[in-house]
Amino acid sequence: MNKVIERSMIVPNMHLLEIESPQIASKVKPGQFVIVRGTDEGERVPLSIADYDAEKGTISIVFMEVGASTSVLARLKAGDEVATCVGPLGNATSIENFGNVMLVGGCYGIGSLYPLAKELKAKGNKITMVLEARSSYLIYWLKRYIPLSEKIITITRDGSMGQKGHVSRLPDVIHNMPERPDRIFVNGCTYLMAHTSEVTKDLGIPVVVNLNPIMIDGTGMCGVCRVTVGGQMKFACVDGPEFMGHDIDWKEFLARRKAYMTEETIFFRRSDAPAHNEGKCAWHE
Amino acid sequence: MNEEKTQEKTSKIDLNRRDMPRQSPEMRRNNFDEVALGYTEELALAEASRCLQCKKPRCVTGCPVEIDIPGFISCITRGDFRAGIKKLKEKNCLPAVSGRVCPQESQCESKCILGNKKAEIAIGRLERFLADWEAGQGKVDLPQKAKPTGKKVAIVGSGPAGLTVAGDLILLGHEVTIFEALHKAGGVLVYGIPEFRLPKAIVQREVDYLKALGVEVFTDFVVGKTRSIDELLEEFDAVFVGTGAGLPWFMNIPGENLNGVYSANEYLTRMNLMKGYKYPRSATPVKKHIKVAVVGGGNVAMDSARTALRMGASESHIVYRRSHTELPARAEEAENAEEEGVIFDVLTLPVAYIGDENGWVREIECIKMQLGEPDASGRRVPVEMPGSNFRMQMDAVVCAIGNSPNPLVPATTPGLDTTKRGTLVADPETGKTTRDRVWAGGDIVTGAATVILAMGAGRKAARAIHEHLTMENR
Numbered sequence A: 001m002n003k004v005i006e007r008s009m010i011v012p013n014m015h016l017l018e019i020e021s022p023q024i025a026s027k028v029k030p031g032q033f034v035i036v037r038g039t040d041e042g043e044r045v046p047l048s049i050a051d052y053d054a055e056k057g058t059i060s061i062v063f064m065e066v067g068a069s070t071s072v073l074a075r076l077k078a079g080d081e082v083a084t085c086v087g088p089l090g091n092a093t094s095i096e097n098f099g100n101v102m103l104v105g106g107c108y109g110i111g112s113l114y115p116l117a118k119e120l121k122a123k124g125n126k127i128t129m130v131l132e133a134r135s136s137y138l139i140y141w142l143k144r145y146i147p148l149s150e151k152i153i154t155i156t157r158d159g160s161m162g163q164k165g166h167v168s169r170l171p172d173v174i175h176n177m178p179e180r181p182d183r184i185f186v187n188g189c190t191y192l193m194a195h196t197s198e199v200t201k202d203l204g205i206p207v208v209v210n211l212n213p214i215m216i217d218g219t220g221m222c223g224v225c226r227v228t229v230g231g232q233m234k235f236a237c238v239d240g241p242e243f244m245g246h247d248i249d250w251k252e253f254l255a256r257r258k259a260y261m262t263e264e265t266i267f268f269r270r271s272d273a274p275a276h277n278e279g280k281c282a283w284h285e
Numbered sequence B: 001m002n003e004e005k006t007q008e009k010t011s012k013i014d015l016n017r018r019d020m021p022r023q024s025p026e027m028r029r030n031n032f033d034e035v036a037l038g039y040t041e042e043l044a045l046a047e048a049s050r051c052l053q054c055k056k057p058r059c060v061t062g063c064p065v066e067i068d069i070p071g072f073i074s075c076i077t078r079g080d081f082r083a084g085i086k087k088l089k090e091k092n093c094l095p096a097v098s099g100r101v102c103p104q105e106s107q108c109e110s111k112c113i114l115g116n117k118k119a120e121i122a123i124g125r126l127e128r129f130l131a132d133w134e135a136g137q138g139k140v141d142l143p144q145k146a147k148p149t150g151k152k153v154a155i156v157g158s159g160p161a162g163l164t165v166a167g168d169l170i171l172l173g174h175e176v177t178i179f180e181a182l183h184k185a186g187g188v189l190v191y192g193i194p195e196f197r198l199p200k201a202i203v204q205r206e207v208d209y210l211k212a213l214g215v216e217v218f219t220d221f222v223v224g225k226t227r228s229i230d231e232l233l234e235e236f237d238a239v240f241v242g243t244g245a246g247l248p249w250f251m252n253i254p255g256e257n258l259n260g261v262y263s264a265n266e267y268l269t270r271m272n273l274m275k276g277y278k279y280p281r282s283a284t285p286v287k288k289h290i291k292v293a294v295v296g297g298g299n300v301a302m303d304s305a306r307t308a309l310r311m312g313a314s315e316s317h318i319v320y321r322r323s324h325t326e327l328p329a330r331a332e333e334a335e336n337a338e339e340e341g342v343i344f345d346v347l348t349l350p351v352a353y354i355g356d357e358n359g360w361v362r363e364i365e366c367i368k369m370q371l372g373e374p375d376a377s378g379r380r381v382p383v384e385m386p387g388s389n390f391r392m393q394m395d396a397v398v399c400a401i402g403n404s405p406n407p408l409v410p411a412t413t414p415g416l417d418t419t420k421r422g423t424l425v426a427d428p429e430t431g432k433t434t435r436d437r438v439w440a441g442g443d444i445v446t447g448a449a450t451v452i453l454a455m456g457a458g459r460k461a462a463r464a465i466h467e468h469l470t471m472e473n474r
Helices: A068-073 A114-122 A167-175 A190-199 A250-257 A261-270 B002-010 B041-048 B069-078 B081-091 B095-101 B113-117 B123-137 B160-171 B200-213 B229-235 B264-271 B299-310 B331-340 B408-412 B451-473
Strands: A004-011 A014-020 A033-037 A045-053 A058-064 A084-089 A100-106 A126-133 A151-156 A183-187 A207-210 A226-229 A232-235 A242-244 B152-156 B175-179 B216-218 B238-241 B261-263 B291-295 B315-319 B343-345 B348-355 B361-374 B380-384 B390-393 B396-399 B438-440
Touching: A033 A058, A045 A068, A045 A084, A045 A114, A058 A068, A100 A114, A100 A167, A100 A190, A114 A126, A126 A167, A151 A167, A167 A190, A183 A190, A190 A207, A190 A250, A226 A242, A226 A250, B041 B069, B041 B123, B069 B081, B069 B123, B081 B095, B081 B123, B095 B123, B095 B200, B095 B451, B152 B160, B152 B229, B160 B175, B160 B200, B160 B238, B160 B451, B200 B216, B229 B238, B238 B451, B261 B264, B264 B299, B264 B396, B291 B299, B291 B390, B299 B315, B299 B331, B299 B396, B315 B348, B361 B396, B438 B451
Parallel strands: A100 A126, A100 A183, A126 A151, A183 A207, B152 B175, B152 B238, B175 B216, B238 B438, B261 B396, B291 B315, B291 B396, B315 B343
Antiparallel strands: A004 A014, A014 A058, A033 A045, A033 A084, A045 A058, A207 A242, A226 A232, B348 B361, B361 B380, B361 B390
16 A cells, blocks of 8 residues: 655655555545655645546655655655555545636646646646746746646746746736736645735736645544635635635734744754755745 | 342442542653553452342443443452453443443443442443453453355444444454544544543554454545545445544634644644654654643543643643533543643633734633523523633633534535534434435534444444345345
8 A cells, every 4th residue: 555656856855756546546636635644653744636647546746845754755765655645635626617727836836736737728728837936947847738838937036947036926927918817726835825816916816726734634623724714714624725815814824834843843853854944945935 | 129129238238439549640640641540350359349230230221332231240240350351342342442431420320229329339440440351361352253244334434433333243244344534543532532541552452353353444544535435335235424523613713723722633633643742752743832721621621631731731721611510521530630730710711812923822811701591401501791801821722612523424425414513314223324325323423422422323323234234135
């Protein structure tokens, strides 16, 4: 069970993990996630699914190495096993022909948008990809997105690829498009999703984000993933993970996301893994 | 007639209910080891020999799983512990668990005739003694299984209801498979009830026993997500749903999403299942809290407040809106908590949580309550006292006000009817749901209740499932 088929670093600190799990592979739909535990002592980490192959019976995850638990995953080799891989959890994205859609991805989100892009394309949507990173060497999977999209826009902090800046350029980008997107999907670290939601607030375009809060069970039991959406308490694991970005209380969500940063760092320092970056998102600190 | 005779006898019998040795409060509030240490053989013999062996035992009528209580007690008196455990296991496949967490004082023991003299037999302690004695022997007797029927049963959830159904049906010759969403079997017994009240090794022992009998257990399998009930019905002849009451309630007051405000499920799962009490040797992080307020007055609230002390909190409060008399927790657990130093703020209701600039809870605002007229449950309704608001400094709040049933299975199973409260509609005698070949029991049907009631429901459902499966054969 849960045999590792492949684990490779696709760009610095960003890993692809392919796990054998025929049950999940035959069920999963875009927008869903799994909970993975590297070892028997490990913590339960929710991770978005970046690809799946029902015939081969495998699922793939793209994740960034940020702390103790992901550093365990980042050292897996083909043939190893992970203690837990459970899912598919959360609700699938509701996909229809929206017309023009824009997919904004950063960090692991560049990977987790891939199943969504394929499905949106199959439903006849015209896709504009926006990939955001600190620098050109952190952009990946362009080859996968070229056949799926009308246009790929890259935004890098240092200007080494595409437009210089970050996701706050989005209103400009949209303004210069021949056709406005009818819907925007954002996947990536919390900062990226919060920021995209903020800068698009006045555009009148629905923005769908895929939240990544701390979770334990992922089935509605613990309630640690709660988030305020439109003034109401929601559980990201069973009510989400997708919500309308403009309705989310991002300040609260960011605070909850960071709840254990100190403790994670303490554990990380005690473990064998090399310390780096203290649990923060390397791209959007 | 009988009663009179028994009355007569009481004057000669031993009214000294034997206490069970416990760790001292000062010791136990600093460790996660079990609080109650169990009877020694001498104590068990002394306690068992007090039993009057009533002709019409009232204790049995107070037991949801109808254990032959005088029967197993007389085995202890004879010193035949192996026969005693066998007798227990005829009706109860989890004696080490129920001997520890059953509310005996309101069930079997409340019916004991010696209760008139406030000296009821300590049935729970004797049950626990036998189960622990057997475990200590290192060799557990496996009962004879019935001839294989070729029928397959899927059990959804490995809590007390599911484990009971599994234990009963495997003995009747059916193939039994348990599906558990978490990575460890046991349900609330492993994620909820703390180590100091129910050591996890004991739950593991019970699960291993079922496995030895041939029960197959799949962990990390979420029915409703990994597979639906309908898909299970393609492969299995019957399905039992025992998914529990797993969706925590909050109070819908300001500040509930501040960091440091936990559901009891989260707090206890972090500590128990994820071994947070071993952090940082275990990977799941836990916060160090100084002053912890636990909202609620049930067993889960007591478990949380006592866990907080053991995690090093200098103050752990129970904040409860009614008075001490209405506490829904077992009297023994509330006493244990008090002895350990938990502070009881009764007739107190939180109205808001106040945080700092980083989103962490720092204070809780409460209002004082007074008791009004009794409500439908017979308990007096707490009424707010206007203008009595006050604040307490707290850096953590654990919300232990209850759970609603987990919606994953009902939401993904067409034709499986639910009540307004979200519980499954099921026949109280058989557990039969509104779907063909699907039974249910435990908290998913009753709403949050006790371990033994879930086991009782499991027993009834197992009987009904067996009847259904063997009926088809004819």
